[in-house]
Structures are given as structure tokens and as C-alpha cells.
Amino acid sequence: MPQYNSRANRPGHYSAYPRERRSPKRIWRYTAAASCLLLIFLFATSSPVPTAKDAAQHINPFGPAAHQPPAERNTTRNWEATWYNHWKWLNPFSDSITDDESRSVLPPPRERRPIYAYYDTDAETNEEVRAAENKLLLTWRRAWWAQGFRPVILGKAEAMHNPMYERFQIRKMEHALGADFMRWLAWGQMGSGILSNWLVLPMGPYDDHLLSYLRRGEYLKLTRYEGLGGGLFSGDKTSIEAALSQALDSSDVKESKSLLDLIPSKTFTVDPKPSAIAFYDSSTIADQYKTISASLTDSKAAGLLSVSELITSHLHLTFLNAFSSGISILAPHRSCSLIIQYPAITLAKALIACPPSPIPGSCPPNRPKCTPCSSSTPLPLKTAESYTNTSTIFTIGTLPHPYTLASLLAKPKPLSIPHIRRHTARDPWLQSTTLESLGPLLGGPDRIVTFKESVAGETSSPRGLWLIAEEDGDSPEEHSALDKRELEWHFGFSLPAYDTAPHSLSNPDLSTSAITAALADPRLFPAAATAGDDTPTASPDEAEIALQRERLAHAVSLLGLGKGAKTGRWTGRKRDESKNGRGVITEERIRDAVEAWHLADTEAWRFVRAWGARGRLERRRWEEEERRFAGSGGGGEGWGRWFDG
Numbered sequence: 001m002p003q004y005n006s007r008a009n010r011p012g013h014y015s016a017y018p019r020e021r022r023s024p025k026r027i028w029r030y031t032a033a034a035s036c037l038l039l040i041f042l043f044a045t046s047s048p049v050p051t052a053k054d055a056a057q058h059i060n061p062f063g064p065a066a067h068q069p070p071a072e073r074n075t076t077r078n079w080e081a082t083w084y085n086h087w088k089w090l091n092p093f094s095d096s097i098t099d100d101e102s103r104s105v106l107p108p109p110r111e112r113r114p115i116y117a118y119y120d121t122d123a124e125t126n127e128e129v130r131a132a133e134n135k136l137l138l139t140w141r142r143a144w145w146a147q148g149f150r151p152v153i154l155g156k157a158e159a160m161h162n163p164m165y166e167r168f169q170i171r172k173m174e175h176a177l178g179a180d181f182m183r184w185l186a187w188g189q190m191g192s193g194i195l196s197n198w199l200v201l202p203m204g205p206y207d208d209h210l211l212s213y214l215r216r217g218e219y220l221k222l223t224r225y226e227g228l229g230g231g232l233f234s235g236d237k238t239s240i241e242a243a244l245s246q247a248l249d250s251s252d253v254k255e256s257k258s259l260l261d262l263i264p265s266k267t268f269t270v271d272p273k274p275s276a277i278a279f280y281d282s283s284t285i286a287d288q289y290k291t292i293s294a295s296l297t298d299s300k301a302a303g304l305l306s307v308s309e310l311i312t313s314h315l316h317l318t319f320l321n322a323f324s325s326g327i328s329i330l331a332p333h334r335s336c337s338l339i340i341q342y343p344a345i346t347l348a349k350a351l352i353a354c355p356p357s358p359i360p361g362s363c364p365p366n367r368p369k370c371t372p373c374s375s376s377t378p379l380p381l382k383t384a385e386s387y388t389n390t391s392t393i394f395t396i397g398t399l400p401h402p403y404t405l406a407s408l409l410a411k412p413k414p415l416s417i418p419h420i421r422r423h424t425a426r427d428p429w430l431q432s433t434t435l436e437s438l439g440p441l442l443g444g445p446d447r448i449v450t451f452k453e454s455v456a457g458e459t460s461s462p463r464g465l466w467l468i469a470e471e472d473g474d475s476p477e478e479h480s481a482l483d484k485r486e487l488e489w490h491f492g493f494s495l496p497a498y499d500t501a502p503h504s505l506s507n508p509d510l511s512t513s514a515i516t517a518a519l520a521d522p523r524l525f526p527a528a529a530t531a532g533d534d535t536p537t538a539s540p541d542e543a544e545i546a547l548q549r550e551r552l553a554h555a556v557s558l559l560g561l562g563k564g565a566k567t568g569r570w571t572g573r574k575r576d577e578s579k580n581g582r583g584v585i586t587e588e589r590i591r592d593a594v595e596a597w598h599l600a601d602t603e604a605w606r607f608v609r610a611w612g613a614r615g616r617l618e619r620r621r622w623e624e625e626e627r628r629f630a631g632s633g634g635g636g637e638g639w640g641r642w643f644d645g
Contacts, residue, residue: 081606081609082102082610083103083106083610083613084103084105084106085106085108085109086105086106086108087107089107089452090449091449092445092449092600092603093445093448094603094606104603104609104610106456106607106610106611107456109618110148110215111217112149112150112622113193113194113214113216114149114152114190114193114194115144115149115150115151115152115193115214116153116154116186116187116190116193116194116196117137117140117151117153117154117195117196118154118155118182118183118187119133119155120179121156129301132300132308135305136304136307136308136311137153139201139308139311139312139493140201141153142488142489142492142493143201143315143492143493144196144201144492145489145492146489146491146493147215147492148211148215149194149214150622152190152626153198154186154190156182156186158185158186158189158190159182159186159189161189162185162186162188162189164185164188164244164245164248167248168181168182168185168248171248172253172254173253173256174254174257176257176258177256177258177259180230180258180259181244181247184240184247187233188237188241191237191240192236192240193234194214194219194232194233194234195232195233196232196233197231197232197279197281199279200228200231200232200277200278201277201311201315202277202278203277203278203314203315203367204275204276204318204322204366204367205276205318205322206463207391207459208275208276210271210275210276210277211276219234219235221236221239222235222239222240222243222267222268222269223235223269223270223271224271225270225271225272225277226273227273227274228274229260229279229281230258230259230260231277231279232277242267243267246267247262247263250262274366275366275367276366278364278365278366278367279365279366280307280310280365284365285307288362288365289310289359291306292307292310309358310357310362312494313355313356313362314363314364315492315493316355316493317355317363317370317373318364318367318370319394319491319492319493320352320371321371322392323392323393323394325392326352326380326393327348327351327380327381327382327393327394327395327396328383328384328388328393328395328396329348329384329395329396330383330384330386330397330398331385332386332429333405333408333409336408337400337405337548338540338548339545339548339549340400340404340548340552341383341519342515343467343504343505344397344467345519346498346518347396347465347482347487347498348396349381349497350497351379351394351495352378352381353375353497354373354374355497360372380523381521381524383524385435385436386432386434386435386436387433387434387451388437389437389454389460391463395463396467397608399468399469399604400429401468401469401470401555401559401602401605402594402595402597402598402605403415403555403591403595404469404552404555404556404559405428405429405601406420406598407554410424416590417590417593420590420593420594421593421597426444426597427447427598427601428598428601429598429604430444430604431444431447433447434447434451437450443600444598447600448600448604451604451607452607456607465490466608466611466612468481468608468609468612469552470556471609484498486616486619505553506553515545515549516540516545519540519545520540558591559591
């Protein structure tokens with residue numbers, strides 16, 4: 001064998017296996033082919049040649065900002081909750097329509113018919129009176145919004161845009177008649193709808209015949225209502241313009257003080273006196289509320305504040321009279337899940353508390369034979385395992401996420417996938433909630449349809465408030481259903497008793513002993529349990545409440561619904577920030593297994609969450625739109641007070 005003195009002298013791989021050397025011509029061909037392929041790739045992936053207009057926009061650094069691409073049609077997102085509006089919302093499971101388990105199918109939103117009120121911000125008055133009037137306007141807006149309308153406050157700017165404004169300017173008339181004309185001119189400029197005095201308020205149940213008719217928006221004739229004078233009108237744009245033209249052409253303009261004196265009576269259709277509308281005009285206050293009438297004489301600002309407080313108390317009283325059978329707190333499996341009922345119990349106690357009133361025991365002017373609120377005989381308050389569809393009962397339902405309920409029911413054993421599959425029944429929350437109405441034989445898909453109808457049905461939705469247990473006030477304020485401001489817009493009146501009661505379970509100042517004391521109310525839980533019921537027979541144990549509170553906090557953290565939680569996907573699932581991620585992955589797998597095992601309960605939880613989020617988003621969008629246009633009336637900063645809670 002030959003010997004080599006150095007590694008450099010050894011034969012290499014190519015010398016051992018000689019190959020044919022490529023000619024320069026072949027190398028050139030390979031290079032040309034690769035270049036062609038590269039050019040084809042660049043042309044295929046490059047954007048089309050921009051037009052001159054596009055080029056100018058890109059070159060100009062001061063050009064307008066580009067909009068984001070539109071989202072998928074008919075899909076809305078609000079703080080990790082997504083929904084899709086469709087008439088097939090009663091399908092058992094939303095993903096059969098959306099192909100996305102994270103999106104809930106909701107019924108198409110009901111159109112809110114506009115109701116207008118005119119307020120002259122240029123009128124000379126002091127700041128105290130202006131502040132009192134702003135409070136009354138806020139009361140008016142909240143009350144009509146809670147009844148399903150879209151309250152809009154008009155001003156001088158809308159009247160000046162009416163084509164008839166020039167004809168109005170050349171006529172000489174009394175100041176009171178001029179103010180009435182401005183009110184109608186502003187209404188005529190907006191078109192068909194309802195014109196209301198801002199002292200006219202809905203004082204009746206949601207399903208009242210007149211309120212239901214006004215919500216439909218079919219105003220075929222110019223209509224006024226007996227007993228309300230010029231307080232409330234409804235009509236279409238053509239009828240409004242014809243009435244205005246008749247009034248402007250009248251020869252009695254100089255002597256008249258009201259627009260009704262100038263319009264022929266045959267122009268109006270006069271409907272009977274409504275039972276669900278209250279008008280707090282000066283004559284009504286002087287006749288029925290003499291104490292406030294005297295206060296208005298002494299100090300207009302103080303008197304108007306008393307009127308606002310009186311109206312708020314009457315709105316609250318109307319709610320209590322409408323649900324005379326009491327408030328029912330839906331609490332399935334209540335012995336194991338008492339903690340999640342605490343926020344609902346706090347709200348229910350605030351609702352049945354008698355509101356402060358300048359004239360205690362008084363009734364609304366449209367309901368002189370009402371049942372006054374009395375602290376000695378409060379409205380019935382109870383908890384219920386099953387939902388009762390009764391028009392005289394208001395229901396507050398709190399839905400826990402299936403993982404939350406499973407962790408509360410699994411005591412004292414730790415929650416695990418084998419335990420879920422072997423020892424838990426499917427959809428326990430829906431099964432218990434609908435047991436009384438549907439019986440024990442139906443499965444989850446049948447029960448979820450009935451439940452959705454109870455939550456979002458046109459007749460049943462005004463008779464209940466639906467919450468999710470993981471949003472108890474610890475969520476960001478703009479997303480919390482238990483925020484005081486959101487609740488006041490939902491019910492249509494303020495809740496002074498709710499201010500003093502701590503309702504957030506995440507509040508560090510709220511002790512477990514205080515929660516236990518609130519849950520031990522004898523009105524909520526019977527002293528003795530019936531056969532087959534898991535109602536606690538004694539006061540709740542403080543140690544048990546502390547354990548439930550700890551497990552609820554853990555579930556909130558895992559679902560990513562707490563304040564400051566970092567969220568991943570739509571469900572708000574907490575991101576894995578540990579080094580190896582083994583513990584978090586195990587928890588997430590258990591949560592996913594619970595959702596898969598309790599499909600109907602998961603669908604119900606997502607539906608309620610999306611339903612509440614859409615309602616809050618609708619109000620906030622409307623508020624922003626009104627805030628943008630409110631200043632056009634010349635009100636300046638004063639208009640902003642109408643949006644304050």
C-alpha cells in the first residue's frame with residue numbers, strides 16, 4: 001500500500017471517484033434557466049402597477065389615513081365575545097351555522113324607534129336650574145331607552161335646518177308659541193317618529209299596548225293622546241309638514257299661545273288616554289304633588305331636583321308593581337354554588353328596596369291606585385332551582401362556565417378528566433334549570449332551544465336579567481354587566497341602594513363573613529329542605545363559602561376573564577407563561593374536556609355572554625353618536641351631563 005507523507009498528498013473523494021467536468025456552455029445554460037425562474041417568481045408575487053392616484057397617495061406624507069379592511073359581514077366582536085346576527089338563532093348549536101364554536105348566533109337586533117324631545121339650550125337661565133334640567137333629561141333618556149326606544153334630544157340647530165324655518169321667521173307671535181313652533185320644526189326636520197315633552201315618561205309594563213304600538217314604528221296618521229295635551233305626538237313626515245304649513249298660514253298666529261290652537265282638530269287622530277304614559281306638567285304637579293309645587297315656587301332649581309327624584313321613585317315603583325310576584329334568583333345546585341349567587345342577591349335586594357322620594361307613598365299621575373312601596377312588606381325575594389316563565393316574576397339568572405360549575409361540584413376531590421367522564425352528568429345547569437318546564441327526559445339540544453327563547457325572546461327578555469358568574473364586576477368597567485351605570489340604563493331608573501352594597505367578589509374589602517351573612521337571608525333559602533332538593537338546611541358555612549370563593553377565582557383566572565388578565569383566543573384563555581407549561585396545559589385540557597362533555601351548558605354560557613355584550617355595545621355606540629351631535633344645539637359642555645350615570 002502506498003505511503004503518504006502528509007494529509008494534503010492523500011487522494012481526495014473526487015480523485016477516487018472521478019466525474020465528468022461540466023463545460024462552460026452547460027453552466028451558462030443552468031444560470032440562464034435559474035434567472036428566468038427567479039424573474040417569473042418576482043412577477044407573480046409583486047403587486048399590480050399602481051395608478052397615478054395611488055402613487056400620489058403613497059408619495060404624499062400628508063395624505064389621509066387608510067381604513068382597515070372590513071370585518072366579516074354581520075359579525076361583531078366586543079371584548080373577546082363574538083356573535084353573528086341571524087334569524088336561525090334558535091338552532092341548538094351556533095357552530096352549525098357559523099362553522100366557528102367561538103361565535104354565538106343571536107337574533108337580529110330589534111330596531112329602536114326614535115323618540116324626540118326638544119330642549120332650548122339658548123334659553124337664559126342660571127347654572128343651578130340648567131343642572132337640574134340636565135338631570136331631568138337624563139332621567140327621560142334612561143326611561144325611554146329601557147322601554148326599547150332611541151331617545152334623541154333636539155335643539156335649535158335641527159329647527160333651523162327645516163325648509164319652513166324662513167316662513168316661521170317672518171311671522172310675529174308670542175314667545176310661548178314660538179318655542180312650540182321651534183319644537184315642531186325640529187321634529188319635522190327629523191321626519192317620522194314620536195315627539196315627546198321631556199316631562200313625559202313611560203310608566204307601565206314593557207308589553208303595554210301603546211308602548212308596543214309605538215315600538216313598531218307604523219305612524220300612518222298624525223296622532224295625539226287624550227289627557228296629555230301637547231306632551232306626546234306620533235306621525236309621519238308628510239302629516240307633520242302639512243300640520244306645520246297649516247299653522248304658519250293661520251291668521252290667528254299673533255293671538256295664539258299654542259300650536260294646537262292653530263291646527264284644525266280634524267288634522268289629528270285623538271287616541272284615548274294612555275295608561276302607561278305619565279306627564280309631569282305644571283298643572284299635574286300643582287294638583288297632585290303640592291309639596292313639590294311649593295318648592296318650585298321658592299326655588300326652581302330645588303323644585304326641579306325634587307321632580308327628578310319623584311319621577312325616579314315612580315319609575316322604580318312601576319317596576320315593583322309590574323312584577324308583583326317578586327324577584328326570583330335562578331340558582332341550580334345552590335348548595336354547592338352559593339358564591340356565584342352573591343352578586344345577583346345584592347342586586348335583587350337593591351331592586352326591592354323602597355326608593356327615596358320627596359313624597360313617600362305617592363303614585364304616578366297615570367296610576368293613582370298603585371301599590372305604594374313599603375319597607376314593612378317588601379316584594380317577595382326567593383331562589384329557584386328551575387326557571388318559571390311568569391309575567392309577574394322578574395328573574396335574575398347567573399350562568400357559570402361549565403368548568404366553574406364542575407370545579408364547585410367536584411368538592412372535595414380535585415377536578416380531573418376521568419372524574420368528569422365517570423362521575424358527572426351532562427349539562428347539569430340546563431338540566432336543572434329546565435327540569436320543571438320540560439321534564440327529565442329531554443337532552444341538551446332540546447333544552448338549549450327553550451333556554452335561548454327565555455333569554456332573547458321578544459316577550460320574555462324584558463322579564464329577566466342574565467349574567468355570567470365570571471363577570472362579577474372584576475372585569476373591565478366598560479364590559480361588566482353588573483356595573484351600576486349599565487344596570488340603570490337596563491332598568492330605566494337609578495339604584496341608590498346598589499351604591500352602598502359591595503357587589504364584586506373580587507373586592508378585597510368584601511370579607512367572606514359578610515358574604516356568608518348576606519347568603520344566610522331566610523327569604524332566599526327555606527329553613528327545611530324538601531325531598532330530593534339540595535337546599536342547605538342551615539346557615540351557609542363560612543369555610544365552605546371561602547372554598548367556593550377560592551375555586552371561583554381560580555376558574556376566572558383560567559378563563560382569562562379577570563381584570564388585567566392576558567387573553568389568547570376568543571375564550572379569554574390565559575397564555576402559558578411558565579417555563580415548561582405542564583401545569584397550565586393540564587388545566588386547559590381539563591377545561592376543554594369539560595366544554596366538550598357539557599356542550600349544551602357551554603352553548604348557553606356563550607349565548608348569554610354574547611347577548612349581554614351586544615346590548616351594552618349597542619348603548620355605548622348610540623351614546624357616542626349622540627355625543628357627537630349634541631353640541632350642534634349650542635349646549636356646549638352642558639350636553640355632556642345628559643350622558644352621565
